[in-house]
Structures are given as C-alpha cells and as structure tokens.
Amino acid sequence: xxxxxxxxxxxxxxxxxxxxVILMGDSGVGKxxxxxxxxxKQFSNQxxxxxxxxxxxxxxxxxxxxxxxxxxxxxxxxxxxxxxxxYMRDTIVCVLVAAIxxxxxxxxxxEWKALVEKxxxxxxxxxxxxxxxxxxxxxxxxxxxxxxxxxxxxxxxxFVSAKSNTGVEELFSAVATECLNYxxxxxxxxxxxxxxHDSESSGSSCC
Numbered sequence: 001x002x003x004x005x006x007x008x009x010x011x012x013x014x015x016x017x018x019x020x021v022i023l024m025g026d027s028g029v030g031k032x033x034x035x036x037x038x039x040x041k042q043f044s045n046q047x048x049x050x051x052x053x054x055x056x057x058x059x060x061x062x063x064x065x066x067x068x069x070x071x072x073x074x075x076x077x078x079x080x081x082x083x084x085x086x087y088m089r090d091t092i093v094c095v096l097v098a099a100i101x102x103x104x105x106x107x108x109x110x111e112w113k114a115l116v117e118k119x120x121x122x123x124x125x126x127x128x129x130x131x132x133x134x135x136x137x138x139x140x141x142x143x144x145x146x147x148x149x150x151x152x153x154x155x156x157x158x159f160v161s162a163k164s165n166t167g168v169e170e171l172f173s174a175v176a177t178e179c180l181n182y183x184x185x186x187x188x189x190x191x192x193x194x195x196x197h198d199s200e201s202s203g204s205s206c207c
Contacts, residue, residue: 095126143159
C-alpha cells in the first residue's frame with residue numbers, strides 16, 4: 001500500500017514526526033555499526049551479528065523539523081530472509097547496505113531490493129556502501145567505479161564508513177528528508193506539511 005504523500009498545508013506542526021526505516025543487507029556489511037554510530041556516536045569492532053532485528057531511535061533535524069527515525073536493523077543471514085518481509089509494514093525508506101571491500105555484498109543489493117519490492121513496491125530504496133575506510137585494500141573497488149556501475153539502478157547512493165564516521169550523518173539526514181515526503185505511520189496520518197523551503201537545503205548529498 002502506497003504511503004500518502006504529505007501535501008503543502010498547515011503552519012502549526014507537531015515538533016517531532018516519527019517514521020520507520022529499515023536497514024537491510026548481507027551479514028557483516030556494518031548495518032548495526034551504522035545505526036550504532038548514528039544513535040550513540042560510537043563504533044565497536046566487537047558487535048555481534050544481529051539476531052532477528054534490533055531497533056534504534058534517533059532524532060534528525062531537517063530544516064525546521066525534528067524527525068524521529070525508528071531504525072530497524074535486520075539480520076543479514078540467509079536463514080532470516082524469510083521473516084524480513086513481516087517487518088516491512090509501514091516502512092518508508094529501506095537502506096540497502098553493502099561493503100566496499102566485498103563484491104558479493106554489492107551484487108546482492110539487487111536481491112535485497114527485489115525482496116522489498118515484492119510486497120512493498122512503494123518503499124523507497126536507498127543504497128549505503130559502507131567501509132569506505134578500506135578503499136585501496138584487496139577486493140575493494142573505488143567509489144568512482146561503484147557509483148558508475150550502480151547509479152542507473154539506484155539514484156540515491158551514499159558512500160559511508162561507520163568506523164571513521166564518514167558520511168553517516170549525511171546518510172541519515174537524506175533518509176529523514178525522504179521520510180518527510182510521506183506520511184509513514186498511522187500515528188502521523190493527520191499531518192500535512194509544507195516542505196518546499198525547509199527541505200530545500202537538505203537535498204540529497206549522496207556522494
């Protein structure tokens with residue numbers, strides 16, 4: 001079911017708007033590390049693989065709005081793929097995560113996207129290529145090569161590193177801006193907003 005676009009109206013708004021976002025991708029690409037970096041400003045090499053899902057809540061300012069992102073961090077192991085669609089309900093943005101040093105995880109982006117679009121074709125899919133701090137290591141492609149190979153299928157591509165904290169805030173700012181184009185949950189179905197000015201400066205800073 002397609003989320004209702006937010007129309008241009010109303011001057012008085014709730015100070016906090018809440019939306020659901022999902023991180024998807026192969027195990028080990030750094031989905032939890034990205035959420036942990038945004039939520040707690042931390043990075044750890046000792047994080048355990050996600051079992052099922054983990055949920056992080058972060059507040060991202062976009063223009064004059066405060067956007068609460070409920071970030072669902074999903075498991076990347078094959079045995080959990082069958083249950084992921086049940087978590088997709090009311091999701092506005094799905095961030096498909098791959099690792100710059102793993103060509104296989106990049107190739108699997110199409111599979112994750114197909115999983116989303118099978119039942120939730122209106123959900124916006126963005127791509128985050130994580131671990132850019134590993135550029136130059138064996139198996140790692142350059143950002144330029146990846147951008148060129150992916151841009152036709154994925155208009156919004158972000159190159160990030162949870163470890164070095166590169167591009168993470170920009171990624172979630174872009175996610176929050178995308179969420180502000182839709183009414184994502186039944187809790188916010190009554191909101192109608194004019195975003196023509198407030199989101200203008202937020203743009204899509206994807207590279």
